Amino acid sequence: SFEMTVTNNAVLTWQWATNYWLEVTDDLNGSVDVADGWYAAGTNLWLTATPSNGYTFAGWSGDVIPGYENDNPLEIFMDAPKTLTPSFTLADYDITATAGAGGSIVPEGEVWVTHGSNMTFTITPDTGYYIADVDVNTVSVGATNEYTFIAVTNGGQTINATFALNEYTLTYNAGPGGTISGVATQIVTHGSDATMVEAVADSGYHFVEWDDGILTEQRTDTAVTNDITVTAQFAVNEYELVVESAHGTPAPAAGVYTNTYGMVLTNTVDAVVLDGTTTQYVSTGWVMTGNEPFSGATNSFEMTVTNNAVLTWQWATNYWLEVTDDLNGSVDVVDGWYAAGTNLWLTATPSNGYTFAGWTGDVIPGYENDNPLEIFMDAPKTLTPSFTLADYDITATAGLGGSIMPEGEVWVTHG
Numbered sequence: 001s002f003e004m005t006v007t008n009n010a011v012l013t014w015q016w017a018t019n020y021w022l023e024v025t026d027d028l029n030g031s032v033d034v035a036d037g038w039y040a041a042g043t044n045l046w047l048t049a050t051p052s053n054g055y056t057f058a059g060w061s062g063d064v065i066p067g068y069e070n071d072n073p074l075e076i077f078m079d080a081p082k083t084l085t086p087s088f089t090l091a092d093y094d095i096t097a098t099a100g101a102g103g104s105i106v107p108e109g110e111v112w113v114t115h116g117s118n119m120t121f122t123i124t125p126d127t128g129y130y131i132a133d134v135d136v137n138t139v140s141v142g143a144t145n146e147y148t149f150i151a152v153t154n155g156g157q158t159i160n161a162t163f164a165l166n167e168y169t170l171t172y173n174a175g176p177g178g179t180i181s182g183v184a185t186q187i188v189t190h191g192s193d194a195t196m197v198e199a200v201a202d203s204g205y206h207f208v209e210w211d212d213g214i215l216t217e218q219r220t221d222t223a224v225t226n227d228i229t230v231t232a233q234f235a236v237n238e239y240e241l242v243v244e245s246a247h248g249t250p251a252p253a254a255g256v257y258t259n260t261y262g263m264v265l266t267n268t269v270d271a272v273v274l275d276g277t278t279t280q281y282v283s284t285g286w287v288m289t290g291n292e293p294f295s296g297a298t299n300s301f302e303m304t305v306t307n308n309a310v311l312t313w314q315w316a317t318n319y320w321l322e323v324t325d326d327l328n329g330s331v332d333v334v335d336g337w338y339a340a341g342t343n344l345w346l347t348a349t350p351s352n353g354y355t356f357a358g359w360t361g362d363v364i365p366g367y368e369n370d371n372p373l374e375i376f377m378d379a380p381k382t383l384t385p386s387f388t389l390a391d392y393d394i395t396a397t398a399g400l401g402g403s404i405m406p407e408g409e410v411w412v413t414h415g
Contacts (some may be wrong), residue, residue: 056089063076104126120146130163135159168224171184181197189210205260209232249269251268284316291308319340322382323383342377
């Protein structure tokens, strides 16, 4: 619009510019930085779609050149009216889930989670492993078997599970009567082998078995998959005592006995045993093989059982020597008990006016007149000395011219 004052012929030409309407449809989940309006034909516009929090740009629809639907910003050439609508969708965020050796995490790898959603991961160890730790965005959340991301609003997050081999405690105990040689308490990892241990019996005991049924003293547990607690069992040894005695009534009696190691036994036997009236057996002690004490000179003793043994009571035989008295003389060896095998010398001494006349009884023929007499005590003996009145010699002689009667060596009885 303008005013003019006519002064000449004139040609008035009105000038025109073309504008086109740009219609940008709003989306509550985002915005566009170019508003609806008239824009001069030939104008280049750059439209940038900005998603609201939790959303992502999904493309343009409307008057957009095919192939450019996902450009952002989008260049628009205003050569006609335009209508454009941006699209927005809820954002997906990436969580990278990884698991180390010895287990798994599900889901695994690059996991996409919609904005505001939860995502749960399950951690499972392989056989023989346990969960060592779970890191979320490099921060430990402990050895859990499940973790949930709550209301996810950002990506680039991580979860990593680590595992370790199970460790088992192996405990080797010894029952009464023995000890354990080797490491009695061991820590081993799943599938590994323990070191060898041995059940060692104390003196007087022997190994029976481990209480899990293993019968060998030495054991090496291999490929271990669980805790082990076992006890080696021992039993006291038993030993035989053989008692031998030719005479008497020993206690324990002659025979074979089974006794336990360390048992204290008292052994006794009669001091003297009579066989009739003229033979006796006298205990002189004992000898024992296999177990201490090995010998002694009494008829009673104690022993502590440590081995198999043979106890033999020792005896000496005595025989009775009976010397019958005679009032006409005496013998220098008296009646009594004498050890078998003893040699005795008996001397008979006649009383005054008597003379020794020989022996009777248990005398070897041909030795009846020996004085002293040697006696060998190989049996009971009875001996009697004999004495007679003495005879004395008188020698009677006569010279020439006469005679004497009786004449010569004349023997005269005592008295």
